[in-house]
Amino acid sequence: MTPASPNHVTLVGTLTADAGFYVTRTGRPKVTFRMAVARGTADRSADFFTIVCLSQRFVSLASVLAKGTLVTVTGRLQSRDVPGGRTVTEVRAEAVIIGRYSSPRTESEPREND
Secondary structure (H helix, E strand, O other), X not given: OOOOOOOOEEEEXXXXXXXXXXXXXXXXXXXXEEEEEEOOOOOOOEEEEEEEEOXXXXXXXXXXXXXXXXXXXXXXXXXXXXXXXXXXXXEEEEEEEEEOOOOOOOOOOOOOOO
């Protein structure tokens, strides 16, 4: 078994806007989206991440990743300099799993088949 990379993240959250599809200057397909990941604290705060998918296999995601979609993303963190002297940190996706959020049901709620 190969040891895990020290630069590996897994995030579970919801999209804050529809995904965008672009073609880079070198002709490479690029799908990007922002996601909110709950911190799990009582104040319901979240952290926001930009996800970058640079592979042909992600192209079909652009049409199905809509605001509010629950996703699990695995990848690696990468920082880059942008104009204006700023540095941005993004997640370069290696895998994206699309899920559907369903809130936990309490015992008092009826089941669909009841």
